[in-house]
Amino acid sequence: MGRFVLRRVIQAIPTFFGITLISFCVLRLAPGDPVLILFGGGSLRADEIAALRSAYGLDQPIPIQYLRWLGHVLTGDFGQSFLYKRPVSEMIQAALPNTLLLATLALLLTIAVGVPLGVLAARYRGTWIDQLIRVLGVAGHAVPAFWFGLLFILILSVQFRLFPVGGMLTVGKDAFDVPDRLAHLVGPVLALSLAGIANYSRYMRAETLEVLSQDYVRTARAKGLRENVVLSVHTLRNALLPLVTALGTQIAYLVSGAIVIEQVFAWPGMGRMTYDAARSKDYPIVMAVVVVGSTILLLSYILRDVAYGIVDPRIRRA
Amino acid sequence: MAAEAIPLGARPVADAAPARRPTAGIWTNALARLRRDRLTLVAASILLAMILLAAAADVLANNLFQYGFTRQDLLNGYQKPTWSQPAFWLGSDDLGRSEIVRLLYGARVSLSVGIGAAVINLTIGLVLGLTAGFLRGWFDDLVQFVISTLNSIPSIPLLLIVSVLFQPGPVTLVLILGGLLWPNASLFVRGQTLSLREREFVAAGRVAGASNARIIVRHLLPNVLPLVFVLTAIDVGTLILIESALSFLGLGISPPTPSWGNMLTRAAQDLSRGPWLVYAPGAAIFLTVLCLYLVGDGLRDALDPRITRSE
Numbered sequence: 275m276g277r278f279v280l281r282r283v284i285q286a287i288p289t290f291f292g293i294t295l296i297s298f299c300v301l302r303l304a305p306g307d308p309v310l311i312l313f314g315g316g317s318l319r320a321d322e323i324a325a326l327r328s329a330y331g332l333d334q335p336i337p338i339q340y341l342r343w344l345g346h347v348l349t350g351d352f353g354q355s356f357l358y359k360r361p362v363s364e365m366i367q368a369a370l371p372n373t374l375l376l377a378t379l380a381l382l383l384t385i386a387v388g389v390p391l392g393v394l395a396a397r398y399r400g401t402w403i404d405q406l407i408r409v410l411g412v413a414g415h416a417v418p419a420f421w422f423g424l425l426f427i428l429i430l431s432v433q434f435r436l437f438p439v440g441g442m443l444t445v446g447k448d449a450f451d452v453p454d455r456l457a458h459l460v461g462p463v464l465a466l467s468l469a470g471i472a473n474y475s476r477y478m479r480a481e482t483l484e485v486l487s488q489d490y491v492r493t494a495r496a497k498g499l500r501e502n503v504v505l506s507v508h509t510l511r512n513a514l515l516p517l518v519t520a521l522g523t524q525i526a527y528l529v530s531g532a533i534v535i536e537q538v539f540a541w542p543g544m545g546r547m548t549y550d551a552a553r554s555k556d557y558p559i560v561m562a563v564v565v566v567g568s569t570i571l572l573l574s575y576i577l578r579d580v581a582y583g584i585v586d587p588r589i590r591r592a
Numbered sequence: 593m594a595a596e597a598i599p600l601g602a603r604p605v606a607d608a609a610p611a612r613r614p615t616a617g618i619w620t621n622a623l624a625r626l627r628r629d630r631l632t633l634v635a636a637s638i639l640l641a642m643i644l645l646a647a648a649a650d651v652l653a654n655n656l657f658q659y660g661f662t663r664q665d666l667l668n669g670y671q672k673p674t675w676s677q678p679a680f681w682l683g684s685d686d687l688g689r690s691e692i693v694r695l696l697y698g699a700r701v702s703l704s705v706g707i708g709a710a711v712i713n714l715t716i717g718l719v720l721g722l723t724a725g726f727l728r729g730w731f732d733d734l735v736q737f738v739i740s741t742l743n744s745i746p747s748i749p750l751l752l753i754v755s756v757l758f759q760p761g762p763v764t765l766v767l768i769l770g771g772l773l774w775p776n777a778s779l780f781v782r783g784q785t786l787s788l789r790e791r792e793f794v795a796a797g798r799v800a801g802a803s804n805a806r807i808i809v810r811h812l813l814p815n816v817l818p819l820v821f822v823l824t825a826i827d828v829g830t831l832i833l834i835e836s837a838l839s840f841l842g843l844g845i846s847p848p849t850p851s852w853g854n855m856l857t858r859a860a861q862d863l864s865r866g867p868w869l870v871y872a873p874g875a876a877i878f879l880t881v882l883c884l885y886l887v888g889d890g891l892r893d894a895l896d897p898r899i900t901r902s903e
Contacts, residue, residue, distance in 0.1 A: 292741035300753055412889070416882035418833055420840050421856065421874035428863050428870055530748035534837045538860070548749055549841060552756045560753050567746040575744065 278583050279576075286572050293568045294347065297561050298340050352562035357554050362562045365547060370566070372442065373536070373543035377528040379463045384470035384524065389517070391471070392478020396486065397505060407475055414472025419531055423465040423538035430461070437461055440540035462539040466531050470524050477520055481513040488512075518582050525574040529567050618818065618895065625894040632890025635883040642880060646699035673868050685858060685869055694850040695872055701851040702877070705766055706832040710824055712770025713831075714777050718820060721781025722808050726789050732782075739775040747773065748837070755843040765844055769831055777823050784816050818895035822888050829884035836877050852877045 318326075327333050331342055346353065352362035395407040431439045438444060438458050447454050485491065486509060494504045536545030544563060551559035626632060673691075685691055724735040754768050788794065789812070797807045838844030839853025840860075847854055852873040859869035 288737065289741050289744055292737070293745055296741070296745065300757065303757060412885050413878075413882060416829065416833075416878055416885055418836055418840075418874060418877050418881075420837055421870075421877065424856065424860055424863070424870050424874065428867055432864050526743070526746060529746040533748045533752070534841065537841060548752060552752045552843065555756060560749070560756070564745060564749050564753065567749055568744050571744045571746060 275583065279580055282576050282579050286576055290569070290572060291344075293572075294344055294565060295340070297564045298343055300561075302336060302339075347565060352565070353558040355551070355556055355559050357551070357556045362558050365559065366544070366562060366566060369542065369544045369547045372541065373532050373545060376459070376462055376466060376536070376541060376543060377525075377532055379459060380466035380470065380528055381524065383463060383467040384474055387467070388471040388474025389478050389514070391475035392480075393482050393505065393510065393513075395475065395479040396482035397501075399483065404479075407479070411472045411476045411479075414468050414475075417468060419465050419468055420534045420538050422468055423461060423535055426461045426465060427538070440538075442542060458539075462535050462541055465538070466528060466535050469527065469531070473524070474517065474520065477517060478513065481516055482509060485509045485513045515582075515585055518578060518585065521581075522571075522575050522578040526571055529570060622818070622891075622894040626890065629890050629894065632887055632894075635886035635890070638879065639883045639887065642699060642883075643703060645696060646703055649693075649696040649700055685855075685866065691855075691869060691872055694855060695852070695876060698850040698852045698855055698873065699876065699880075701762055701845055701849060702832050702835060702853075702880070705762055705769070705835045705845070705851075706828040708766035709769035709773070709831045709835075710827040712766065713774040713827055714820055714824055716770075716774040717777025717779075717823075718781055718813075718816070720774075721778040722785050722812055722816065724778075725782035725785025726804065726808055726812060735778070735782075739778060742772065742775050747834075751834070751838060752841070752843055755838060759846075760844065762845060762849070765835065765838075769834065773831070773834070777820075777827060780819060780823055781816050784819055785812055788812055788815050818891075822892045822895065825884050825888035825891060829881040829888070832877060832881055832884070 324333075331339060334342070350363055352366070354360065355362055355365060358365070391407050391410075395404045398404050426437075427439050430436045437460055438454075440458075440461075442455065442458050443451070444454050444458075482505075491504060491508055494508045495501075499508075532543060533545035533548055535541070536543045537549050540546070544567070548560060548563045550556075551563070685694070720735050724732040750772065751768065754772070755765070758764050758768065760768060794807055794811055797811050802810070835844050835851065836853030836856070839846075839851045840856050842854070842857055845851035845854055847858075855873040856870065859866060859873070863870065
């Protein structure tokens with residue numbers, strides 16, 4: 275098992291360098307001299323610009339610049355925000371926990387709702403329950419998450435005033451006001467988990483049906499077990515295995531989806547930070563977000579494979 | 593007698609074999625199944641209607657609504673939907689522009705971006721998936737490395753950066769989305785190719801001396817095409833969703849060109865004054881994507897002979 279984990283980690287290393295290389299190339303392709311963006315340009319003399327360029331290492335050859343930047347990134351130094359003149363790592367430390375909270379809750383809700391829905395659909399296959407869940411499954415995929423968020427705000431927050439319109443906390447409330455915090459979470463978490471719930475219910479329905487057609491399920495039924503026992507003891511465990519694989523895609527979706535949803539609900543997380551940074555061309559922040567986001571994804575892929583290796587020993591030897 | 597003798601290599605089989613019988617092939621069967629699938633047919637007709645409406649946007653705007661998509665009328669800002677004036681069937685936005693006309697032009701943008709990018713996606717995905725899956729070896733490793741790298745970068749941040757850098761019009765956006773989002777299609781095609789290449793007809797082709805290129809084009813391609821059709825329908829839907837999200841963030845299609853996504857940006861700025869401005873573009877995205885997914889599902893069922901529609 276240890277060797278399997280190690281191999282999986284080593285496999286991820288070239289991918290990580292690929293990601294940093296892409297990020298860096300995109301950064302270098304950016305129109306506009308970073309020095310001019312940083313210092314406003316206009317009033318600088320040519321020799322001042324040259325001095326600044328050498329001070330920031332921008333006069334070095336591109337490969338050297340890449341290695342230097344990579345060295346900084348590996349030690350957690352993402353440089354300074356152009357706009358806020360603060361270390362980017364500091365800003366990420368402030369924003370990341372908020373996004374993780376949102377994403378974790380959305381993931382939990384996705385599994386808690388999506389899995390039972392899928393099993394239910396398989397259990398009552400062909401009935402109206404199945405039909406309803408399948409329709410919801412397709413619809414949940416097709417709804418633009420940000421539009422769902424807008425509708426939530428428009429109907430539940432603006433018209434019926436049931437939920438706050440955005441943010442994490444009502445201004446003036448105590449930072450530990452749990453009900454207030456929860457009320458702020460409902461909208462973004464729902465909007466973020468919608469597609470995942472649809473995805474999991476479809477996936478789970480197919481897996482359950484697959485397992486239900488196995489011989490051992492027939493045996494279980496033949497020895498007179500009740501359908502619910504067959505379902506919970508014999509079927510569910512095996513049907514859940516492939517869902518571990520879907521977890522990777524789901525986390526990738528959450529990382530991307532959070533950016534849009536945080537914008538809709540004015541949630542002060544990585545997404546909003548990225549959005550603001552992208553609009554104001556604050557490249558160091560954007561690059562840092564890509565590197566951090568990709569690292570989270572890479573780690574979650576490794577965790578997924580390890581989890582898969584634990585539940586299915588054949589994978590380890592492949 | 594000698595004249596009757598067929599020289600070796602003159603394709604005797606072609607003459608000896610009976611003329612191609614009109615057996616029910618996979619496409620004929622699929623069509624027959626599709627014809628019974630009412631839900632898919634409804635979805636396909638809605639899509640067709642949307643494409644026609646989008647294509648007729650100019651004609652409709654000039655004749656029926658008599659209102660250009662950039663025409664402003666500040667005195668009629670936030671006009672509620674009304675039957676009395678065709679241009680305001682769906683109300684007007686903050687600048688007094690006709691919502692329904694902009695919706696029609698938005699359909700043009702959203703549909704063509706989705707379709708255009710999907711064509712690029714599937715071309716790249718098909719070529720790489722087929723060649724990597726068939727050739728295996730270092731080429732496959734290389735392609736898989738590129739795919740796993742691209743898949744490890746969260747797509748929205750990546751698109752965010754790229755669209756900030758290039759400030760896309762519709763054409764650049766098509767190229768960006770098409771050039772970055774092909775891994776999924778490629779993985780599906782590769783998977784299919786991996787199992788196809790072990791089949792007897794591929795071995796037979798090889799024994800008969802067919803080159804790799806010929807096996808890929810004549811034997812593998814026709815077998816993955818059904819899959820590609822399914823993927824296209826679903827991919828167009830996903831791309832429309834992504835385009836609308838990017839445009840909503842102000843990083844896709846930028847005003848004054850209307851797209852369903854950027855129409856929602858304006859609507860979101862003042863939710864309570866014009867709720868109808870939120871409903872219409874979002875519903876348009878939802879309906880289009882829903883129909884595309886339904887058509888994709890329907891195609892998959894129709895093209896997969898193993899599935900019985902008794903479920």
